[in-house]
Amino acid sequence: MSRSTWSAERRYLHQRCSLWIAGTSAIVSLLYLFDLFVVPQLYRFDFRGDLSWYDLGVYGFGPSRSYVSFENESPLVEITESDNGTGCDSRYTFLAPRGDSVAQEGPMILDSQGELVWMKHNWDTTHDFKVQRYRGQDYLTYWEGSQVEGRGYGSWYMLDSTYTPRYVINPVGNYGGDLHEFHITKDETALVTIYDPTLADISSIGGPEIGWMYNCLFQEIDIATGELIFEWRASDYFPMNSTYNALKGAGEERASAFDFFHINSIDKDTQGNYIISARHLHSIICISQHTGEILWTLGGRTNGFQDLSDGQATSFSWQHDARWHADSNTLTLFDNAAHAHSDPDFQSRGMTIHLDVANREATLLSAFYHPYHTKSVSQGNLQVLDDSGRVLIGWGHSAAYSEFNADGRLLCNVHFGASAFWDFGRVVSYRAFKADWVGNPQSQPDAMVVGDVVYVSWNGATEVASWRLETWNFDHNETVDEPDLTEDVIVLHEYAKTGFETDILLPPELDCSIFRLAALDAVGNVLGVTDPLQRQADDSAAAIVQSVIVGVSSITGICGIVAVISRICGSFRRRQGSCRRCDYQLLPVGERDEAGPG
Structure with missing residues (x-):
């Protein structure tokens, strides 16, 4: 083999090797990026063989229906009822859908068949829409506001039966109202939550010594006068390292303050003490109405109850909506069981827990699961509907609400978003409730x-x-x-x-x-x-004649334009041909010689 042939062969092999390495590197890089960004998203899809066309998203992520006489759109729901004849509770449903696939966000009332009753399109975010009683009268209440520095910042509204705002409540002090809770007590006071960015030492969990945290507060306010009755701060009673929430770089700046506590509900027991839910502590906490001291804690690192249900009564995590029921000494809550999509594949559930507070014993009475084994990473609630133990579960981050009997058997299941895509949060509602309501709007039909x-x-x-x-x-x-x-x-x-x-x-x-x-x-x-x-005049014949005239005029106009363009192009081609004939002329040989060498 000659030297030049050997060099060419080496260059060819070198090029092949370089191309192979580059191609392999590109494929490995694409596979890595696919695994890093695409695979986690694929896991969030929830396709199953028993899904309806609705849940597969054929009608959209958040199906909606429009109207001729009304400008807004409402959810198109899918209802599945049990076959024992009980079906869905006949009262109205109150929710506030929001998300990228919601046509119009805002508070909304639906009947038991999913038909719209009332809605109000709010440009700001709406949370916690429900019926509450104040001074013997029913009011529609909700929070409306926006997100400021990573937290809800707004006000609470109370609308009467004509849908007219009668009260607008704000916290006492230089705070914005938080979206998580507005609860009217039997004492005709309001319990509200507040998130206050505060300088704090976060070094105990790996953060800066001078950093930022959300100091979770709650206030009890006299609705009539706006006066402060009671205020409590989480940082006065709980250390930073009692949290289960991962720091993940938070706390460096005010706009990304670390949320170590995350209060999301407040209630009262028969003695007037406060029952609060601390989501990031995995705890339900009872607080003295007189001193603010901790009377007892259920769940979390400082759990004070013996679990008589093999850990099932105290193993809740990332929970919402803790409510005390004095007539039965029971506590209800919504156990999210997950905080992020990467958490273990636990199921969210509603819980009814019997508490023997004197002996510090807890027993799980009932657990309520969605038939699709739903994992709601945020939001949600449980409402007791009647004395038989029938409950309503609002699935929060998952666009559904369900009804169960006391034994946990599903009675009614309603979806207002395609379930295969629930994990993407394109349609959510913070809570869902059922209640009676009489509405008499001041507007005309x-x-x-x-x-x-x-x-x-x-x-x-x-x-x-x-x-x-x-x-x-x-x-x-x-x-x-x-x-x-x-x-x-x-x-x-x-x-x-x-x-x-x-x-x-x-x-x-x-x-x-x-x-x-x-x-x-x-x-x-x-x-x-x-x-x-x-009544509109019957001008169908005139409309047909007008349509014919418009059609004939359109065809005539198009044909005329085509004819003009064709004539112009033909004239241009003839002119070009004439010019080409004038540029060069053949002369006899004798004439060309007489013309000289030129």
Whole structure:
């Protein structure tokens, strides 16, 4: 083999080896990035063989329905009821959906069939929407605000039966109201949570000696006067290293203060002592109403109860919504069992725990699991619905709420987001509740006429049973613009209310183009009327003629444009050909010689 051939062969082998190394390196790098970024996301999908089209996301991550007479959209829910005939509790459901796949965020009331009853589109975030009683009257209450320096910063609102804000509550002091809790007590006071960024020594858990933490507070406030009754701070009673929350670089700056405690619910026992949930301590804590001292702790590092259920009563973690039930000496809570998607694959559950406080003994009475073995990494609640032990579970980060009997058997299951994608948090609701409610909005009913159909709805009106079609016998001496709408009303038909929006086909005997709809309650009382509506003229023939004219005009115009462009192009080609013929001319040989050497 010649020297040049050997050199060429070496260069070829070197190039092949370099390409192989580069290709292998690229594949390994892509596999690493795939494993680092894509695989964890794939684990968050929850595809199973028993999923419906709804839960597979065929209708979207957060399916919604729109209306003709109402500008907003509401969730399109999927309901699964038990086959024993009990089904879903008949009361209204109160939730506040939010997330990237929610059409309009805000407080929302649905009936037991998932039909919209009332909603309010809030541009800011809404949390903890429910019915609470104050001074003998029911109010809709919720928190509304935004996120400032990593924490909720807003106010609490109380709306009366006309959906008019009657009270706006803020903390006492230079604080913003926190999103986690607004609980009205039997003493007609409000229990509220506050997150206060505070300088602190975080060195005991690996942080800076001068760092930032969220000092969790709660206040009891007189709603009528706004006066402070009681205030308590977590940092006065619990050391930093009692937390289960990982530091992960937090605490260096005020905007990323370390949350070692995370208070998310407050209640009272029969003696007036406070029961709070500390999510990051995995603990439920009882606090003296007089001194603020710790009376007892259930769960966590400082658990003071003997667990008579082999650890099941005290093994909750990252929990929410601890409530005391004095009539049975029981505590209910929502056990998230997970804080992040990387946590072990525990299931979230609702819990009912019997506490013998005097003997410091705890017994698990019931546990409630979602049939899809859901792991809700945040939010959630448990509400006792009746004396039989029936409960409602709001699954928080997972877009669902479920009802169970006291033995843990599923009675009703409602999804308002596709379950295969719950882990992505595209549709969530902090809590979900059921309650009775009577709404009498001050607005008029909304209606829209489309052809021979009128669509009518009334946002928040709970007492409407039917709609009555009415018109007038106009006097020809009166102008149609200013009729007397209080007299000469002619009643034509009555139509049962169907869902949030009722569509009514206008009857042939409606010979007057002006009409209205009256909302009637169950005994026929008029609750409200729409503005005068006008039937659209039957111009279908004219519309067809106009469509034909538009079509012919469009075709004629397009053909004319094509003809003009074609003529211009043909003229341009002829001009180019003529120029080419003029540039060069063939001359006889004799003439070319006479022209000289040129």
